[in-house]
Amino acid sequence: GDVTVPGARTPRHWVRRTNLVDSRTSVTDVKFGPKTLGLVLATCSADGVIRIYEAPDIMNLSQWTLQHDINVKLSCSCLSWNPSLA
Incomplete structure (x- = not known):
């Protein structure tokens, strides 16, 4: 889909590189690690x-x-990485 980037003249496009299919329910958050x-x-x-x-x-x-x-064992809606790992 399109992504709005402040200061950009045209929309940027995401490129799908893979599908992660392990989850059988809704994925509620995604974060890249440090x-x-x-x-x-x-x-x-x-x-x-x-x-x-x-x-x-x-x-x-x-x-x-x-x-x-x-x-x-509980529904997860948000995650974050420990800043001390960075």
Whole structure:
């Protein structure tokens, strides 16, 4: 879809590189991890599971590996990375 960037003359477009299909319910938040951890991504979902993915090859963003599957047993609507990891 289109993304509005302040100061840009034309809309920017997102390019889909992969589909993460592990969640069976709505994904409610997505956050990239701090640079110090490499290219990692966390998702949380309505089923109460936080998933951590890693892109082992930053030149091939179609491949993301599920690293951790954390069941928090409650619906999750928001997540954040610990700032001390940055």
